[in-house]
Structure formats: structure tokens, C-alpha cells
Amino acid sequence: xxxxxxxxxxxxxxxxxxxxxxxxxxxxxxxxxxxxxxxxxxxxxxxxxxxxxxxxxxxxxxxxxxxxxxxxxxxxxxxxxxxxxxxxxxxxxxxxxxxxxxxxxxxxxxxxxxxxxxxxxxxxxxxxxxxxxxxxxxxxxxxxxxxxxxxxxxxxxxxxxxxxxxxxxxxxxxxxxxxxxxxxxxxxxxxxxxxxxxxxxxxxxxx
Amino acid sequence: xxxxxxxxxxxxxxxxxxxxxxxxxxxxxxxxxxxxxxxxxxxxxxxxxxxxxxxxxxxxxxxxxxxxxxxxxxxxxxxxxxxxxxxxxxxxxxxxxxxxxxxxxxxxxxxxxxxxxxxxxxxxxxxxxxxxxxxxxxxxxxxxxxxxxxxxxxxxxxxxxxxxxxxxxxxxxxxxxxxxxxxxxxxxxxxxxxxxxxxxxxxxxxx
Numbered sequence: 001x002x003x004x005x006x007x008x009x010x011x012x013x014x015x016x017x018x019x020x021x022x023x024x025x026x027x028x029x030x031x032x033x034x035x036x037x038x039x040x041x042x043x044x045x046x047x048x049x050x051x052x053x054x055x056x057x058x059x060x061x062x063x064x065x066x067x068x069x070x071x072x073x074x075x076x077x078x079x080x081x082x083x084x085x086x087x088x089x090x091x092x093x094x095x096x097x098x099x100x101x102x103x104x105x106x107x108x109x110x111x112x113x114x115x116x117x118x119x120x121x122x123x124x125x126x127x128x129x130x131x132x133x134x135x136x137x138x139x140x141x142x143x144x145x146x147x148x149x150x151x152x153x154x155x156x157x158x159x160x161x162x163x164x165x166x167x168x169x170x171x172x173x174x175x176x177x178x179x180x181x182x183x184x185x186x187x188x189x190x191x192x193x194x195x196x197x198x199x200x201x202x203x204x205x206x207x
Numbered sequence: 208x209x210x211x212x213x214x215x216x217x218x219x220x221x222x223x224x225x226x227x228x229x230x231x232x233x234x235x236x237x238x239x240x241x242x243x244x245x246x247x248x249x250x251x252x253x254x255x256x257x258x259x260x261x262x263x264x265x266x267x268x269x270x271x272x273x274x275x276x277x278x279x280x281x282x283x284x285x286x287x288x289x290x291x292x293x294x295x296x297x298x299x300x301x302x303x304x305x306x307x308x309x310x311x312x313x314x315x316x317x318x319x320x321x322x323x324x325x326x327x328x329x330x331x332x333x334x335x336x337x338x339x340x341x342x343x344x345x346x347x348x349x350x351x352x353x354x355x356x357x358x359x360x361x362x363x364x365x366x367x368x369x370x371x372x373x374x375x376x377x378x379x380x381x382x383x384x385x386x387x388x389x390x391x392x393x394x395x396x397x398x399x400x401x402x403x404x405x406x407x408x409x410x411x412x413x414x
Contacts, residue, residue: 022405039326072280073279076390083385111402112329114398115325115328115329116326118322118325118326118384118385119246119322119323119325119326121322121384122318122319122322122343122387124340126384128386128387131386132385132386132387132388134385135386160394160397160402163378163394163397163398163401164401166378166381166382166398167374167377167398167401167402168378169377169378169381170374170378170379170380170381171370171373171374171376171377171378172377173377174373174376174377174380174381175373175379177325177328177384178325178338178339178341178342179338179339179342180328180329180334180335180338180339186368187342187367190370191370191373191374191406193369193373194370194402194405194406195401195402195405196407197405197406197407197408198400198401198402198403198404198408199401199404201405201408
């Protein structure tokens, strides 16, 4: 990853739908399956290439390391799996975001990736960096929900968009991680209500 | 664990400060060190016994399985490491709770235990049950903060104490898990303010 950032970053500029995009899709799908099967510590580029039906030199040339592979996977999933809602209402946007995030994080393949990444962070600084980049990007994208609510006057300026999103998603993800069970709809709604009441109260106090 | 619940549960009724309590302390400390060194999947009662300087039959008789050992460790830590604040103010109680929870969870030995447990839950239903029991107990103890705020009239009855605590601790624990870095004091205070504003607003709306 750190040794080879240009290669990972060049991927999105390739022609979408072409051979290169199909290779990437096959390789990332195989990475998910390998992570679920053997975990991060035993992940090898050779076995991912075999499972994807791609020549190993193609895989080594394009990604170079398993850290780059997992980072590319996380960045691709970050933008693909959970689009950012834009309904015109902070509460509705956060509800949709939270429901989709719970559904995504509790799908068996994604849950395996997340647990594999979290277990390896202490032993692997490059994986920690990839995890950080993933979360930063995700929080920056989702933060648009709060920024739009500020622009509409629903929420006072000065609130930290990232922390608002983390306060919605944190308890839901943590429950899933700790218990292995996805939180229920009523719990999702309760957390969203609590956070919306908290940020919109600041607006009213300021007015 | 499921095969032998009476043994794990009998531990707290033994005379505190006696030989039995010293053995438990040594064994649980050795468990933490072994988890940090080899992870949960390679944890063995034999190596814990060796590290603790305790005969392996003592350890097998009292705990019986590594699930029972990790559960006893989590229950002991749950009540020992993070006492429940009672300052007379919801905001101050939650601030103190959040600061202590972050300090505890980011200490290297506890962080190793948490990452080991979370990585093993999908492969091990008994570990999942232990993790659930730990978190249920912790949230039930911490929920007293919210119950006292309801009794004082700071917060409307009907709020879910557990979800309030999870909404404070969730984003902070998640940040630590994802990034490997503990959230800063300003971020802790921001999350607490958001949640306190949310729950006390309900009180004011209801009044």
C-alpha cells in the first residue's frame, strides 16, 4: 500500500465496464471469499488469484500487496454498498443510512471482512492505515447528510458532521460486533431520534 | 461455558482475598497476557496455567474451558475496570463513564482481549454468548446512570437506558476499533453533549 499508492489510486480512472473493471470485480469478490474462508492473517495473493481465475502476475502488478487489495476492497465497498441518502429531511436521511449500514455490515461476507480487518490492525500498521482511510472516506461521504441539514437550517453550523454520523452508526455497529446480531428496526429508530433531537436542539438554542 | 456454568458462577461467592481469589487473579492476568501474545484461536488452558504458575488440574476444575475463562475475565473486568459514576448530573456521569471506558478499552492488554473476542465470535457460538453476557451486564450496570437521571427528573421516563449508554460508548469504541487510536477529550465531550441534549430535550417536550 504505502509502497505502491499510485497503482491502487489509478484503478478508478480506467474505463468502466471494460476488461480491467471485470478483473477488479472478480479479484475483489475473490478477496471477500478468501477473507471469510481463511481470515486476514492467512490471506495470500496467490489464493485470491486462483479463486478469481486471474493470472497471479496481473494481480501482483495491479495491487502488489494484500494490504493494497484489502484497501481497494474497502474503498470500493465504501462507495458501492451504502449510497448516501438525500431525502430533504435529516431524520429520514439518517434512518435510511442507518438501515442500509446495518444491512450491509450484517451480511455474512462483509461481517467476515470487518472482523478480519479489526483483528489484524494491532499487528499490521498498513492494514490500520487502510482501515483508517476507509472509515475517513465513509464518514466524509456520509457527513454530506449533516452538511445539507446545516444548509437547510435544520441544524446549527458548528456541529461536527463526522461525529454526528459516528454517533448514529457507532452504537449499531458496536452492537452487531459484540453480539453477532443486527440491531432491530425499533433500536435503529431510537438511536436516530436521540441524535436528531440532540443536533436540532442546538439549532433551536442558538436561534 | 454452557457445559459448566455453575463453576464459573460460583467464583464471586468465594472468600475475597483468600487463596482462591489470588488464584483467580493470577489466572485471569495470565489469560490477558496469553490473549495478547497468541490471540483467542490459539489460547490454551495449559499455557495459561504455566504462565500463572498454577497447576493445570486446578485451572481445568475451576474453569473447564477457554470460553469459561474468557467469560470470567470479561465479567471480572466489567465490574472492576469501569465503576459507574454517580455525581448527581447526567452530563457529568456520562462524561466520566466515557472517559474511563476509552482509557480502559485503549489500554494495550484490554484492546488485545477485545479484538481477539470480536474476531472469534462468528466461529464460536459459546464465545459469542460470553461476549453478549459481558455486554449485557456492562450496559445494565451503566444504565443506572440514566435511571437515576429519570428519577431526578432530568430525563423523561420511557427512554431506553441501555440505548442511551450505547449511543455514548458506541461511536467512541468504534473509532478506537477502526483506527487503533483513542478518541480525544473534545470528541468525547461532543458525543456526550449530543446525547445529553437529545435525551433531555425529550424531557422538556414532555413537560
